């Protein structure tokens with residue numbers, strides 16, 4: 001019975017081709033919900049550190065004083081948690097898978113370029129002329 005099942009699968013694969021792809025020689029299929037890798041828009045990041053605190057893999061480090069955002073790609077398991085908690089929506093889960101990279105390329109450091117807008121000067125209410 002087992003041999004019959006195996007032969008059936010082999011014949012099916014010969015006719016229709018294998019169910020697997022030769023990744024990375026052949027690019028992986030992507031869907032709108034595919035989780036490839038996390039990217040940041042550094043011009044929107046307010047350095048709140050929420051992504052760092054919520055990351056279950058301890059893959060993100062926000063160095064507020066140096067205005068740096070770091071991600072360790074070897075630790076990140078693309079759970080999407082950081083993207084969901086970012087209050088200014090500057091993190092995105094790209095559907096594209098990263099190509100293989102060397103160990104020294106594992107930590108990605110991004111310079112945060114967000115500039116806090118200056119507060120508008122509050123006008124003092126005009127003095128009551130009746131008091132004069």
Ligand code: SF4
Nearest residue numbers: 055076077079080082
């Ligand atoms: S996707 Fe998940 S594991 Fe990766 S950095 Fe974001 S929170 Fe951490």
Ligand code: SF4
Nearest residue numbers: 045046048049051086
């Ligand atoms: S990426 Fe988003 S959650 Fe992380 S520090 Fe910047 S603003 Fe905060």
